[in-house]
Amino acid sequence: AQSVTQLGSHVSVSEGALVLLRCNYSSSVPPYLFWYVQYPNQGLQLLLKYTSAATLVKGINGFEAEFKKSETSFHLTKPSAHMSDAAEYFCAVREGNTGNQFYFGTGTSLTVIP
Amino acid sequence: EAGVAQSPRYKIIEKRQSVAFWCNPISGHATLYWYQQILGQGPKLLIQFQNNGVVDDSQLPKDRFSAERLKGVDSTLKIQPAKLEDSAVYLCASSYRIAGVSSYEQYFGPGTRLTVT
Numbered sequence: 001a002q003s004v005t006q007l008g009s010h011v012s013v014s015e016g017a018l019v020l021l022r023c024n025y026s027s028s029v030p031p032y033l034f035w036y037v038q039y040p041n042q043g044l045q046l047l048l049k050y051t052s053a054a055t056l057v058k059g060i061n062g063f064e065a066e067f068k069k070s071e072t073s074f075h076l077t078k079p080s081a082h083m084s085d086a087a088e089y090f091c092a093v094r095e096g097n098t099g100n101q102f103y104f105g106t107g108t109s110l111t112v113i114p
Numbered sequence: 115e116a117g118v119a120q121s122p123r124y125k126i127i128e129k130r131q132s133v134a135f136w137c138n139p140i141s142g143h144a145t146l147y148w149y150q151q152i153l154g155q156g157p158k159l160l161i162q163f164q165n166n167g168v169v170d171d172s173q174l175p176k177d178r179f180s181a182e183r184l185k186g187v188d189s190t191l192k193i194q195p196a197k198l199e200d201s202a203v204y205l206c207a208s209s210y211r212i213a214g215v216s217s218y219e220q221y222f223g224p225g226t227r228l229t230v231t
Contacts, residue, residue: 004156032218043118043205043222044157051218090156094218101170102220104156 002027002093006105014113019063019078021108023091026072033074034092034102035065044090050074061085086112116140118223120206126229132194135226138187139208145169147220148181148191149205157205163189164211196230203227 007022025031032051036044048059055067061084065076074091091105119138127133139146144165149157160179161171165186174181178197183189193200207220 009154034218036222041224041227043207043224044220045222046219049218092156101159101162104158106154106156 002031002095002101002103004091004093004103004105006089006091006108008108009106010109010111012111012113013081015083016080019076019081019085019110021076021089021091021110023065023074023076023105024072025074025091025093027093027095029095032094033065033067034094035059035063035074035076036090036092036104038088038090038107040087047076047089081110081112083112083114086110118206118208118221120204120223120226122226123224124227124229126231127196129198129230130195132192133196133228134193135191135204135206135228137189137191137206137223139189139206140210140221142210143208143221144186144211145209145217146183146189147207147209148189149207151203151205151225153202160191160204193228196228198230201228201230 003026005024034049035047038044048057050057050067058064063078088107090107092102094102121136146163148160151157160174161181162169163183181191203225205225206223209217209220
């Protein structure tokens with residue numbers, strides 16, 4: 001069975017500071033991993049995805065994430081936070097290339113302090 | 115390219131009433147998903163369609179929820195009768211298929227926020 005754990009339901013950073021959002025997963029087979037962002041009253045938008053290629057994945061808006069199999073982690077980072085990064089972030093896992101279902105974490109709300 | 119369309123955006127009903135949500139996926143996307151997102155939680159898959167067939171509805175409360183995608187394009191999700199705990203945002207997403215496998219990129223609509231009083 002798949003599951004996703006996002007540590008920290010709320011994270012606050014100062015503008016220009018490092019953003020680190022944590023995600024750990026459990027999967028019985030090599031997973032596909034995703035980060036989505038959700039702005040208020042909008043649907044989810046894909047930030048980046050890991051699909052068994054390079055372990056360091058670069059996404060949109062300056063975000064990147066590193067797949068660490070030994071730690072079963074896929075943490076999301078951005079070197080310098082911008083006010084426009086304030087949103088809800090969701091980590092999701094899918095069972096390799098044959099699984100149909102996506103499992104989402106409970107989300108992390110990012111606040112950027114000016 | 116037009117995105118995933120959903121309507122209505124907001125709906126308020128009383129418990130025991132019925133409600134229906136509509137979704138039109140991106141043109142050409144064979145796979146359509148309905149998710150329920152309760153406040154403070156991540157989206158939970160309710161049902162997945164491949165064209166007009168159901169792939170997975172294991173988490174759909176079938177005693178009150180139903181969904182259809184008769185022509186393999188747009189879809190309707192219905193709740194009858196609604197309960198207080200059905201208050202949530204209902205998200206529709208779609209994806210295309212490559213070599214018989216659904217793409218791992220899902221495109222989400224803006225959602226319908228349902229409040230049951």
